[in-house]
Amino acid sequence: MKPQELAQEVAKRRTFAIISHPDAGKTTITEQLLLFGGVIREAGTVKGRKSGHFAKSDWMEIEKKRGISVTSSVMQFNYQGKRINILDTPGHEDFSEDTYRTLMAVDAAVMVIDSAKGIEAQTKKLFKVVKQRGIPIFTFMNKLDRDGREPLDLIAELEDLLGIEGYAMNWPIGMGKGLKGLYDRVNNRIELYRREGADRFLPLNDKGELAASEPLTQDSIYTQTMEDIELLNDAGNQFSLKKIMAGNQTPVFFGSALTNFGVETFLNSFVKYAPEPGPKKTEQGNEVMPTNPEFSAFVFKIQANMNPAHRDRIAFVRIVSGEFDRGMDVVLHRTGKTMRLNNSTEFMADSRETVSTAVAGDIVGLYDTGNFQIGDTIYQGKTPIQFEKLPQFTPEIFVRVTPKNVMKQKSFHKGMQQLVQEGAVQLYKTYHTNDYILGAVGQLQFEVFQFRMLHEYHSEVVMTPIGSRIARWIDPEQMDEKMSSSRNLLVQDVHGDPLFLFENQYAERWFADKYPDVKLTAKL
Ligand code: GDP
Numbered sequence: 052m053k054p055q056e057l058a059q060e061v062a063k064r065r066t067f068a069i070i071s072h073p074d075a076g077k078t079t080i081t082e083q084l085l086l087f088g089g090v091i092r093e094a095g096t097v098k099g100r101k102s103g104h105f106a107k108s109d110w111m112e113i114e115k116k117r118g119i120s121v122t123s124s125v126m127q128f129n130y131q132g133k134r135i136n137i138l139d140t141p142g143h144e145d146f147s148e149d150t151y152r153t154l155m156a157v158d159a160a161v162m163v164i165d166s167a168k169g170i171e172a173q174t175k176k177l178f179k180v181v182k183q184r185g186i187p188i189f190t191f192m193n194k195l196d197r198d199g200r201e202p203l204d205l206i207a208e209l210e211d212l213l214g215i216e217g218y219a220m221n222w223p224i225g226m227g228k229g230l231k232g233l234y235d236r237v238n239n240r241i242e243l244y245r246r247e248g249a250d251r252f253l254p255l256n257d258k259g260e261l262a263a264s265e266p267l268t269q270d271s272i273y274t275q276t277m278e279d280i281e282l283l284n285d286a287g288n289q290f291s292l293k294k295i296m297a298g299n300q301t302p303v304f305f306g307s308a309l310t311n312f313g314v315e316t317f318l319n320s321f322v323k324y325a326p327e328p329g330p331k332k333t334e335q336g337n338e339v340m341p342t343n344p345e346f347s348a349f350v351f352k353i354q355a356n357m358n359p360a361h362r363d364r365i366a367f368v369r370i371v372s373g374e375f376d377r378g379m380d381v382v383l384h385r386t387g388k389t390m391r392l393n394n395s396t397e398f399m400a401d402s403r404e405t406v407s408t409a410v411a412g413d414i415v416g417l418y419d420t421g422n423f424q425i426g427d428t429i430y431q432g433k434t435p436i437q438f439e440k441l442p443q444f445t446p447e448i449f450v451r452v453t454p455k456n457v458m459k460q461k462s463f464h465k466g467m468q469q470l471v472q473e474g475a476v477q478l479y480k481t482y483h484t485n486d487y488i489l490g491a492v493g494q495l496q497f498e499v500f501q502f503r504m505l506h507e508y509h510s511e512v513v514m515t516p517i518g519s520r521i522a523r524w525i526d527p528e529q530m531d532e533k534m535s536s537s538r539n540l541l542v543q544d545v546h547g548d549p550l551f552l553f554e555n556q557y558a559e560r561w562f563a564d565k566y567p568d569v570k571l572t573a574k575l
Contacts, residue, residue: 064412072171088128166199198227328412341411346373446490466508523571
């Protein structure tokens with residue numbers, strides 16, 4: 052690809068993930084977006100996958116059994132001359148560190164909120180990770196077709212609970228059964244509910260008002276909306292693209308994913324404002340530009356294969372610069388070795404296809420026989436590149452692990468080592484007794500781990516739940532083994548760094564009171 056062509060291709064990319072709490076409507080809105088992108092023709096396709104109807108024979112057995120997707124995938128489509136990549140972030144019980152790590156590979160996030168419930172726990176956790184990256188966050192207040200909370204309340208909550216300014220791009224005219232439409236502040240029009248085609252838009256005059264001849268102006272809900280809009284104009288936040296780009300303001304869109312209301316308006320704005328791929332910092336202290344003709348990428352996720360007959364895995368890489376070619380030679384920075392990238396996959400909504408062209412901003416899946424680790428950088432060219440480390444996330448639940456058959460230590464250790472490398476669970480060891488403890492963000496990771504130990508390494512493991520714990524790292528200099536008790540178990544992580552697993556907040560507070568000089572830190 053010529054430099055100019057590469058620059059054009061890169062400028063088309065819009066790569067994002069949806070963050071939400073289970074049931075807020077992520078799957079429903081994803082499906083609507085795919086419909087607009089022409090990738091699927093029928094609503095229910097993505098949902099079908101979720102409920103198990105689309106289970107494919109080569110999916111991991113556990114995936115089929117549970118009827119859920121264990122690990123996230125990528126959906127790609129073209130829209131208004133842009134190439135959109137949606138990275139799926141698993142929720143429900145399959146919420147895991149992969150969910151967090153996926154957010155390291157996107158340039159923007161869409162936050163879907165149930166307007167009846169407001170900001171919920173999982174949204175808050177995911178928001179924290181996105182906010183830390185300083186990327187734009189677009190908000191969709193969903194389920195407007197149902198009675199929800201006051202829109203002003205919902206906007207205020209963004210600031211109160213998440214510390215981000217909200218700017219209402221549009222405003223509901225009524226709600227639930229009384230939903231009439233959306234007052235669109237950006238396009239200066241009203242979008243009527245339950246109308247098809249261009250017919251659904253009513254233009255507003257210079258003052259932002261409907262022509263008096265419109266029947267809607269006679270409705271009391273219209274008067275109410277106009278009062279809200281006046282309030283927003285006078286006392287609300289000012290639209291600031293600069294703040295949006297830095298993740299300090301979020302444009303807020305109201306709508307109903309289920310009835311496909313406000314989704315297209317949202318998508319059009321998103322495509323207009325969402326950023327194209329940007330540069331990325333390296334550990335060498337440089338920035339790699341996406342238009343740099345030499346290929347570079349990092350691994351953000353490793354997924355066990357789906358087909359248990361094959362031991363291979365898929366490494367998901369985010370391309371940072373240049374163009375990906377099948378069969379290209381790259382250097383793996385961690386080992387310094389050159390390797391050939393032969394097989395790759397591209398993930399469409401429903402089928403896996405072999406990738407054709409992929410450039411900076413795109414995600415490719417590489418078949419991996421154990422060469423890659425999460426956080427690895429691969430690159431072309433003579434200058435070594437290692438992108439900045441991915442953050443570590445604090446696990447919340449823990450189990451003690453032992454092999455059932457003590458005679459089979461070898462396969463046990465091999466399995467432990469390799470599966471931990473994939474990064475879905477964290478491994479800890481107790482001091483002296485050297486017990487293995489696994490920590491994860493979600494419960495399902497343990498089940499997958501146990502299943503794979505048995506099927507891939509023929510090692511039956513016994514897991515004793517320890518339950519939820521608060522993991523806090525301690526400066527090795529300050530550490531004294533006498534500080535450990537059953538309420539604050541002392542363990543070491545894979546790097547040998549010591550940390551406490553506190554039984555609960557009280558145990559942590561008790562510890563802080565007893566050792567006021569000891570500094571405890573959490574990961575992200
Ligand atoms: P996810 O868990 O975030 O992926 O949520 P889903 O997309 O599966 O939606 C959860 C439930 O909410 C499903 O029953 C959807 O049909 C429903 N739902 C999603 N969007 C809307 C909406 O705009 N209005 C209403 N009334 N229900 C919705």
